[in-house]
Amino acid sequence: MKKIINNPADVVDEMLEGIAFMNGDLVKRLDGFNVVVRKAPKSGKVGLISGGGSGHEPSHAGFVGEGMLSAAVAGAVFTSPTPDQILEAIKAADEGQGVFMVIKNYSGDIMNFEMAQELAEMEDIPIQSVVVDDDIAVEDSLYTQGRRGVAGTILVHKILGDAARQGKSLAEIKELADKLVLNIKTIGVALSGATVPEVGKPGFVLDEDEMEYGVGIHGEPGYRREKMQPSKELAKELTDKLLTDFEAKPGEQYALLINGLGATPLMEQYIFASDVHKILQDQGLDIVFKKIGNYMTSIDMAGLSLTLLRLEDPAWLDALKAPVFTPAW
């Protein structure tokens, strides 16, 4: 393992110090907690929080700021944050109208956020939440807990963040969130495994000429391992999977997110983007919003994910385009 760290046990704490220092105009760290909150003044609206294991930077602290998240909680690497930490984020985000939680679909995250919700309700803070499950890679009858939550989550942060800023109620945000998550789908490919600092070796190993489709952002196994292919073949596999799952029809409007998993350079992401563009164009889809870069990473995993959001409601596009002040959007 070769990493720019000090003690592996201190990575989350030291990373949060760095985030707070580098973005001191936008966010601050809550003293004694692994919680990043925005500095924007409170204005009596619904608070929006998210969080999860660390190792997915800039998620989620990078999306804290005016127009997006009120606060984000960072757990240990690839490990859900604990209820006491989530409760602090809820309390910091509360502006008197309740707090909405964006949770990625992992059993640990759901249990910890549920316990935090129970604690918050004891303190009379109303809570609602949505579980994002955009990864279509591993759904079939075996996976009874459903799909994993991955990169599409940041689009949820953006659209719900805008709704909260507009003064929507907790119930209205819940209704919007439930509709939104049904229209977001993601699928990825990995070229190498991620190394958790405290473990010291990769979670899985691929041969020099191998790749795996559908790997999760914690290195969970995907759906197929095969020989490395050119970018256009990856683009075809991943785009076809998404469009089939959507039953996409020509003329529909979509937002597109190409997300690097940590160790894949932007040069490769842009090449992949060019291949995806050709396919989407051939299908006659209208791509009205695009984003590329590292947003939901898996430490040093090489690979990328492709997300499409079907813009069922034209207001979602306005929400995506609305300016925000965050470290990473």
Add this chain to the structure above:
Amino acid sequence: MNTAQSMEWMRLFNDKIQASKEYLSELDTPIGDGDHGTNMARGMAAVMETLDGKDFANPAEVFKAVSMQLISKVGGASGPLYGSAFMGMMKALAAGQNLDDVLQAGLDMIQKRGKAVPNEKTMVDVWSEAIAANRQEKLSTALIQQFVDQTKDMKATKGRASYVGERSIGHIDPGAASSGLLFEAMLEAGIKNEG
């Protein structure tokens, strides 16, 4: 169970968790995300820091401290599950129940939080079998090992291992393995049904 026994149980459980840290994480690697050992080790280290050198009035007080530390230090799924288990056991102890019912209260909380039933390749399998064996006063280290090993042939439909479905067959469930250590520690601490 007296206060000293409950402290001894936790001390032995911590020793086993620290000694098996790498093994538990290795079990978690093919079917989970490889952190069960590190998470449990971090949580039990925090538990021992809280327990060491302090006086507790009764075992319920001990388990209350254990529960709070596990909930706030472990994270993942193991934190809420083990933390809830000790919370359930704490309440049953405070109500003066016997060991079987105390353990059953722990299992009930695990199932409430994790929504799992037996045969889903989780810690629930070891807990339910161990409690049944204990009711018949037959629980032994060999039996516990057998309960842990039985999860190998099950297919995961709950917990993070469920994301790999049939590929989970052939691997021991990490939560079942750490639960096995908990029951072994209980036996070694000499805790059994009274009267």
